Amino acid sequence: MTAKLNVNIDHVATIREARKTIEPSIITAAVVCEQAGAHGITVHLRQDRRHIQDRDIELLRDVVTTYLNVEMAATEEMLNIALKTKPDAVSLVPESPNEITTEGGLDVVKNFENIKSVVEKLKAAGIFVSIFIDPNLEQIEAAKKAGAQQIELCTAEYAELTLSARAAHGEGAEKAETEVERIKTSAARAKTLGLIIAAGHGLTYRNISALAAIPEITEFNIGHNIISRSVFVGLNQAVKEMIEAVKQS
Numbered sequence: 001m002t003a004k005l006n007v008n009i010d011h012v013a014t015i016r017e018a019r020k021t022i023e024p025s026i027i028t029a030a031v032v033c034e035q036a037g038a039h040g041i042t043v044h045l046r047q048d049r050r051h052i053q054d055r056d057i058e059l060l061r062d063v064v065t066t067y068l069n070v071e072m073a074a075t076e077e078m079l080n081i082a083l084k085t086k087p088d089a090v091s092l093v094p095e096s097p098n099e100i101t102t103e104g105g106l107d108v109v110k111n112f113e114n115i116k117s118v119v120e121k122l123k124a125a126g127i128f129v130s131i132f133i134d135p136n137l138e139q140i141e142a143a144k145k146a147g148a149q150q151i152e153l154c155t156a157e158y159a160e161l162t163l164s165a166r167a168a169h170g171e172g173a174e175k176a177e178t179e180v181e182r183i184k185t186s187a188a189r190a191k192t193l194g195l196i197i198a199a200g201h202g203l204t205y206r207n208i209s210a211l212a213a214i215p216e217i218t219e220f221n222i223g224h225n226i227i228s229r230s231v232f233v234g235l236n237q238a239v240k241e242m243i244e245a246v247k248q249s
């Protein structure tokens with residue numbers, strides 16, 4: 001079965017916030033993505049509100065008809081927003097104030113009690129819970145124990161290894177293959193634990209195929225590369241091309 005694509009539209013809001021104005025509209029972006037065939041819309045409500053704002057979540061909740069996945073840190077403030085706005089899914093992610101983007105998976109082992117308590121409250125409110133973790137067996141087991149229904153495997157390492165043309169040859173290619181194996185093994189282990197498996201971070205039209213070929217991965221969350229391409233071909237076309245890229249593995 002082909003994996004689903006949730007489009008992360010954070011960077012539409014990044015452009016809007018560059019001028020603190022009203023355009024481009026995050027709502028139009030969500031509707032265009034859905035009309036192009038996206039299976040869901042993902043946004044990250046960061047503690048510093050550098051792109052998505054609280055009001056965006058409220059508006060998106062009213063407009064998104066497919067699936068609204070909100071990425072957030074496991075804090076009291078974010079938990080309250082989720083319980084109030086009720087997205088279809090919450091993905092718990094780590095966050096540090098000066099990072100350019102999410103820097104890796106959440107350390108569920110280290111922050112187990114807090115994460116478990118947040119997961120329980122979200123689930124009690126009927127919200128589906130995913131945890132963004134590195135492809136690491138200890139973290140997968142901890143995520144399961146914490147009550148997550150899904151894990152999202154962090155593909156940042158794979159993205160880094162496949163970023164440049166040079167990386168696609170020789171030693172670089174071998175390292176990328178080893179990372180694909182690590183993701184495969186992780187996905188297989190997570191499946192035996194009854195978890196649903198997503199993946200994301202730094203995925204592109206160029207590097208998606210090796211991961212789209214892993215049958216256990218049933219969802220991808222992709223943002224920056226799609227929004228970048230949309231500058232040149234439009235958002236509708238950019239989303240359609242990524243859906244095709246996921247399919248072609």
Ligand code: PXP
Nearest residue numbers: 102132200201202221222223224
């Ligand atoms: N998944 C998670 C958990 C993320 O934090 C991000 C970045 O916000 C993405 C997926 C999407 O990453 P990218 O924008 O690099 O496609």
